[in-house]
Amino acid sequence: MPTDATYDPAGSVPASEALFARAKAVTPGGVNSPVRAFNAVGGTPRFIREAQGAWLTDVDGNTYVDLICSWGPMLLGHAHPEVLAAVTAAVARGTSYGTPTEPEVALAEEIVRRAPVEEVRFVSSGTEATMSAIRLARGFTGRDVVIKFAGCYHGHVDALLAAAGSGLATFAVPGTPGVPASSTELTLVLPYNDRSAVEKAFAEYGDRVACLITEASPGNMGIVPPEPGFNAFLAETCRSHGALFVSDEVMTGFRASAQGQWGLDGKVEGWTPDLVTFGKVMGGGFPAAAFGGRADIMRRLSPEGPVYQAGTLSGNPIATTAGLTTLRLATDEVYAHIGAAAETVKTAVGEALTTAGVAHTIQSTGTMFSVFFTDGPVRNFDDASRTDSAAYAAFFHAMLEHRVYLPPSAYETWFLSAAHDERAVQTILDALPAAAEAAAKAAAGSTAGEA
Ligand SMILES: Cc1ncc(COP(=O)(O)O)c(C=O)c1O
Known part of the structure; x- marks a missing residue:
């Protein structure tokens, strides 16, 4: 847990939990597309009430920097x-x-x-x-x-x-x-x-x-x-x-x-x-x-x-x-902005995971990138399947607690938008050390389990 005085963890989520219980009674798994569920990482998916720019607000009033961007479409950010x-x-x-x-x-x-x-x-x-x-x-x-x-x-x-x-x-x-x-x-x-x-x-x-x-x-x-x-x-x-x-x-x-x-x-x-x-x-x-x-x-x-x-x-x-x-x-400036923000986030993720001693590989194409929790290079699906899902789940939850909403699956692309400004990017960077530490602990657990 960071000692940073500005650290303001996302709070509890009773309203999401209540909605999830209602959803599960009437919809398989409580979601209308499987990857929205948290089955791979555990816990309750946040039910989002509204989104502006780079930020999501859940039904409990917690805000998160959005790294899903509706799984890609929100190139300009929400509610442009x-x-x-x-x-x-x-x-x-x-x-x-x-x-x-x-x-x-x-x-x-x-x-x-x-x-x-x-x-x-x-x-x-x-x-x-x-x-x-x-x-x-x-x-x-x-x-x-x-x-x-x-x-x-x-x-x-x-x-x-x-x-x-x-x-x-x-x-x-x-x-x-x-x-x-x-x-x-x-x-x-x-x-x-x-x-x-x-x-x-x-x-x-x-x-x-x-x-x-x-x-x-x-x-x-x-x-x-x-x-x-x-x-x-x-x-x-x-x-x-x-x-x-x-x-x-x-x-x-x-x-x-x-x-x-x-x-x-x-x-x-x-x-x-x-x-x-x-x-x-x-x-x-x-x-x-x-x-x-x-x-x-x-x-x-x-x-x-x-x-x-x-x-x-x-x-x-x-x-x-x-x-x-x-x-x-979607002008050239938009792509340049997203590319630069992606570069900053990628570099910081790499540094945080390296410092924490977590095996990882970051790969990208143009303005898109993703993080594998395994050594690289990742050339095909067999390589990708070596990703340490337990380490990712721990990383995901620590990021969520620090107000960053990553895809709840280790096999997904992280999406940024034109609305990911300095404050949004800084929120991601601030969350990384604790998340990398959490991933390191989980990775050590997975390795111990294998032995
Ligand atoms: C490469 C690719 N093709 C097709 C699809 C299917 O699109 P949809 O979810 O709109 O049916 C997706 C969805 O993620 C995709 O990533």
Whole structure:
């Protein structure tokens, strides 16, 4: 416990506990998405009453610096006044018409301007985006097999819920009951960053592969960046076998850089994916996602082509207004600010864990980073799985007590925003020594347990 006179621990959470008890009576596990629960770290998830900028306030009145940022979308921070004004004005004009609208055209234009896609189709979640991209890839190529990498999460699509990273990794579920074997038997799962595994799979199944889908830079097993040239190699391997290269930028899109992960590698190396999926930031905190790509592929979609895909609320005017306003405000200065804040936090985390003698590896791509509680490098899911979850749980709770809300799972990316100012960053830095000490004690316990 720090002796610092300014230390003001988060208080008890009876209101969150009461809500959690009510929630568990009517909702499985008390949450509407598994990683929100604290199963992996223990304790009661905080029920958040409101959020402003970089700060969350729970129903007991405790405030926390937010390092989840709604799992990525809140690039500008919470309740950004210009996003709120645009959304409020849009809501006043009615919430959904089921007809084409101007904001969806403007958002599509903004995405096409930034990302390596000629056309986009909107959906309401990243899961729908990857599901639809795979259907389109199969419809376009007339082939069935899909290749993915272990530890990459592409939403809870049946065919892609094989060795799927964070949520499943947190709960140690290799696949999930409810997905018939027939749904995954056409899915090949390969180790990430492993060129020879990719070559072998294509040598054996090349003429049956509809697409290879990969997170553009995996963030769902913690950040495991593609080794230099790996995405280019994947794009070229797909091309030479007549398969499509699907780059999942749901997490990295408009987040890792203004042009996502592609802005960091593809643009520099001169290759483009055939299809790209987007979500999170492009919805500005509302349910909006998209998939896009080469016009000749996208034109196979209904109503222009025969591959059916649809959605009642797809491209709805509120979500697209929020996304468009967010992207218009996501200037180079915003990315520079988030990158600099991330650098400060990363350096301080590294120093605190080193001082406390805790094994760790910090990896990043663009403005995104994550901390593994294991020695590195972490090149794939097997490496990531060595993370010391007990040490992370202790670190997490000490940070929470010091008013920093980290993802309640050791396999997640830490997200910052344009609103993480000096006070927010300083709150994180102040929390680190005690959290690193707590992690060191837990790590010593895990090692003793192993002996
Ligand atoms: C890379 C990636 N793809 C797809 C998804 C699924 O998105 P959603 O949760 O909106 O369905 C996620 C969600 O975290 C993701 O990180």
